[in-house]
Amino acid sequence: MAIATAILVGLLGLLIYLLVKYPDRSIGTKPRTDLNGPKGLPLIGNLLDIHKNEKGLIMFVYETLMEYGPNATYTLPGMGRIITINNPECLEHVMKTNFEGYIRGKMFYKLLHDVLGDGIFNTFGNNWRMQRKLSSHLFNTKNFREIIYDVFEEETKKMLNILDNFAKSGKSLDLQDLFFRFTLDAFGKITFGMDFKCLTNPDNPVQFAKSFDFTQRVLGNRLENPFWSITELFTKEGRKMREECKYLSEFGNQIIENRRNDLEALKNPKDVVNLFMNARKDNGEKLTDRELRDIVLNFIIAGRDTTAQALSWMMYNLMANPSIEEKLVKEVNSLLSEENPISSYEIVKQFQYTQATLYEALRLHPVVPDNFRVCLKDDVLPNGIPIYAGELVNWCSWAIGRDERVWGKDAKIFNPERFLNSEDGLKPNQYKFSSFNCGPRICLGQNFATMEAVMLTTAVLRQYKFEMTPGQKCPPDYACSITLPMKNPLLVKVHHRCVAEVQTADNQTLM
Template sequence: MLSITTFILLGILGLFLYLLVKYPDKSIGTNERPDLVGPRGLPIIGNLIGIYLKGFTNFNYENLTKYGPNATSTSLGFGRLIAINDPECIEYVMKTNFENYIKPNLLKEALNDVLGDEKCGDSNENWRAIYLTQKIFVKLFEEDTKKLLNIMEAKVQSGETFDLQQLFFRFTLDTFLKITFGLDKNSFADPEEPVRFAMAFDSVQATIDGRFLNPFWKFTEIFSEGGRKMRANCKYLSEFAYKIIKKRRNDPKALKNPKDILNIFMNAKLEDGQYLTDKELRDIILNLIIAGRDTTAQTLSWMMYNVMVNPAIEQKMVNEINTLLSNEKPIPKYEDVKQFEFVQATLYETLRLHPSVPGSVKYCLGNDVLPNGTPVNAGELVIMSAWAMGRDERIWGADAKIFDPERFIKDKNGLKPSQYKFVSFNCGPRLCLGQNFATIEFMTLTTSLLRKYQFEIMPGQKSPPDFGNSVTLPMKDPLLVKVYRRN
């Protein structure tokens, strides 16, 4: 007679053979979609290996380039994914039928221990309060810009090579901790000294990115060193936020002064008349710091790289900057910022090719049909790749991969491009509420720096740079430069 062990093994083998036949080129649980095109997957796991080796951004870019404007794939842990790269379809998913496409649970779970439930930060009234007080924050930008200019002057004197991206990260960290919490970390004091807060943030974002490539992350993180580090960093970030919130609650006088974003949200009420809890405040604050600190520093880094390798664009920026700034007025005022048309076009061109958030994903609740006739079934995931859209010749023309800020000035929509074509600030009801805020910070720093200093990229670095593993789009390696005083 066959043993129980043998029966179990035969059962497992039978199940495996059944799954092999049922899912010969796609992941478990996915239906056939002969109406869609995309890369053939492996039995049972689908395209999981390709996604893991290339990362979601490059994987979807390659598929949309080859099969677009729609391309499908499957992956164990995610099911069927439908990447879309058509502005009309983007508008349909993100606006017209917005209620049918929600944030998938797998994304919420991957982000929850870091970002929590950020929905309580969506109140338009809260953001309106931030908008009305942004002139206060612009003065903080000016103060930190002066500090950065002093650091640049020191580096001119020393002639040293340094990592420009890391310096930008320290600048935006200082600025956003001040704006958000009223804190002055003064990480500029010693640019070589590691910043615990920044290190924790960078580490958890790299781990989150890895979760999107590993359907078994909940299990593997229990035992791995990376999982232990993730738990420790999340604990540190939460305690950091809670400590500041508690201190503010115990200081009624400080709480009445709307000098930072924490106060605005602590004094705000929800629709039911209740104040935000400490947990809700913690979630909002950590979301804001990631959104402000990381995306701005990364955009500055990508912009400076493109300026350094395009001297004609740099000269045009400098010519425009010199029409408004001078030794007597080295830093622009709030009302000056929008007058720098070409500098703003350079910002948009940077974001077109190097979007701060390279992609997003939505879960389809009910069977639907996109405007171009593509059916989307309930339970399938829709992927929107800002990285792929910015390089798509069908959207931007034959020169889509060329860095050319003039395209925004010559375009009929100018510096107000369609948010469903230029998706770097997201779109529809989820359009980035901090867009104006980030633009002001970017323009303030960029114009002040380029008026006085010229940067030289050091040889031996990959061009263009690779991007690193993160929720956002940092450069993978340091951006090594030297800085000189402009003649």
Template sequence: MSTIIHFLQKFLNITIFDVFILFLLSFISYIINLAIKYPNNGVGTNYRKDLPGPKGVPIFGNLFTFMFKKNTYIELKQEWANKYGSPYTFTIFKRRHVVSNDPQTIEYVFKTNFKNFKRDPAFIETFHDLIGDGITTVEGYMWKFQRKLISQQFQGRNFKDLAFASVIRQSEIMIDHLKKYADSGKLIDLKDLFFRFTIDTFGDLTFGIDFECLSNIDKKAKFVTSIEYAQAVSHERVLQPFRKLIEKYSKKGQRMHEACKYLDDYIYKIINSHRSNLKVEEKPVNNMLTLLMDAVDDNGKKFNDKELRDIILNLIIAGRDTTALALSWMMYEIMANQSIENLLLQEINSFLTAEKPILLYDDIKLFKYTTATFYETLRLYPIVPVNGRVCIKNDVLPNNIPIYAGEFVEYNLYIMGRDEKIWGDDAKQFNPKRFLNLKNDLKPNKFKFASFHTGSRACLGEQLATLEAVILAIML
């Protein structure tokens, strides 16, 4: 820049002020040109007059609508779906979103032509500080390798025995806490208790770790508060195009760095401790951490500590958040619907009696209404309501809507769960019985009911999540 300025001053005989005005006029001309080229959509996006959608502002599209919205994110999306139908489109800065709340779209993107759709690079970049290159973000061979390993830990009789024992153990601690609060008449944050329950259960089952969230109920562990802060900042980044500059000089950025550093140190300490124990124990501990440490890829290479850290943190967050939130909504609906609670008690009391008060693993499948209540919760309150993939090459969706390379194909399970065309006239009602009339073991079409995701990326922890929710509901 200094060379250019020197050249302009020497050969054109103009002042620094003249140079500044020249560059300012050039910059303004450039912005005007972009505004003309992208009159109501984000810079670099295709103009889609073939699809309805909210009008945006030049260059930034609908970014400011999200940043300064008066209602919640889900409410805004629902308002647009009601107004424009499906599919509709909007843009956020450099990305066009095409929203198609249709089971056929989910099947096409996540199964039929899965190879032509990839993870959103913006998601990977904004969450990378927290979850790194774990199974949530990686693609290709590394994703397949991690998924294959992790799936081994969630299958077979060994998992069933370990999971059942772990869930029962942590559920009993939960019940003890609730009894104490009931006896004292004090209020309790039930959602917070569910979060403590799921993280302790997952840590116990998969890594042999006690996070001490239930045993130390009067305060939150720093490990947990660090996760929660890093998650909150990562979510905020989605709507901050200049977040790198902002975080570099802000207290929030410093706190984010400190939270991630603490998580790194905590996980590395777990890895090193486990590795030391494996060296001295005659019989290796059979859990997921041992499996991951011993795993060798096709090139004979083992995971390094950074890769282990990413995988472990991905699993902990997934194992904690999703089931805890589902349990919270489930209990909310049970408490709001006396008839639902009566039917649950009727089913539970028909299998657990004074003569047989203890729950056994093989009994779980008998509790169909309890399981249906959990599924109905996820139908109306999906834990990951909005999902989608980025198109790699130009494509056409089943509804004959063209999708261009770089566009994000999105669906919204929250809206789909309330769609009468998909779920019938009572779609907005909480009615677990809808799952009891199905032939396929309570489950509807997996692209219609995609609360556990679907296709190649279907949730590996579905069995564990269902087990946790059903057992805890029965014991409560």
């Protein structure tokens, strides 16, 4: 009894000590009186602030930055102290100038590992460099001309046929789901030489896609739950997560096994799977099947999710802004015709207003909205703010895109002209417009995604007009995920454009 009492008193004393030491921040963090930020609760910091926010971490970071300035701080248990850097100069320092001094860190590696493993999105150092170097072979000019364009054209024709059927039937369709099907089919053919048949059977659910979407939602939830590794052991979501990860792992392994057994496909020197299967690491060894599987799944998230989500947000904004849609259609009609209804490789870059509209959608709805890096060694940002080893640096591209200090007073307004009228034009400063990431980790597939989106958008809008079905929330909510999908289906009615709208106007110019 005396021992139990002593233990209880000791624990109570420890608790009081911790409450006094960490009165407004998470346990294990040092005070930063030199930085502004919302005060937290003892031991758990700002965890409840995030959970009280209906839109989670992204909106919490945005509201924190709007209230406390371009740099602010908050704390979370398990993550420690987090310092936001909502200005281009600081982001350039972290992602370029001192690139080696900031890494994803063990905590985030563990958080993402059961889905992304050691793929390019979840690794650093030599492994990342090797994967990036080999991946770059996919996106060379010759591949664009010989492989990528042909697949985009083929899949675009399938999309047009599906839309034609919906226009004739008058039924509503989920445009976001259709974009996911398009990008998965296209990327599967280009990268792995396989057809997922998502557009061939547009009414049938795609098990791989369902599993992939579920696991990403769970990864998003983990960012807001520092105790996920414990709670997932006992929850229904945790059990389902383990099942879906097993399915994805088996799916990736099957791609590798099928390739090893396909002697004809193994001869294709441009296939990404072949590139990695034939590659050797610094020690001279070939990649294991586990490593190849991780690479496959990372490629799919890059090729499927990001472009499909960008297209979804772009189409919503066009429906919400008819005058912008009218200008885009004028550009389309000036470059496409009944004889040439799909853009050729040579003229894709001429769709400048369309590309600007895509970039504007990505500015406000970046497909990777939130990023974190761990500081390895004490550092000082260009604005004089010290970052201490072990502290996290966070930038939220979703928040940056809405920040008037970065984009001007019309930051929250959808305005493609900002990319046409600025000094940077259609090559914006990557540390200001970080939707394709930035620095050495800038997206290798930026031109790939842009071509895919522009080809599909222009072909579709030349023939069809979309109308949101009543009763949907505008603007749509985003889902909790590591990327930025819409939370609910984007339900639309499809209409054929009238003859006057689709006629080629030889002398039309954008206003």
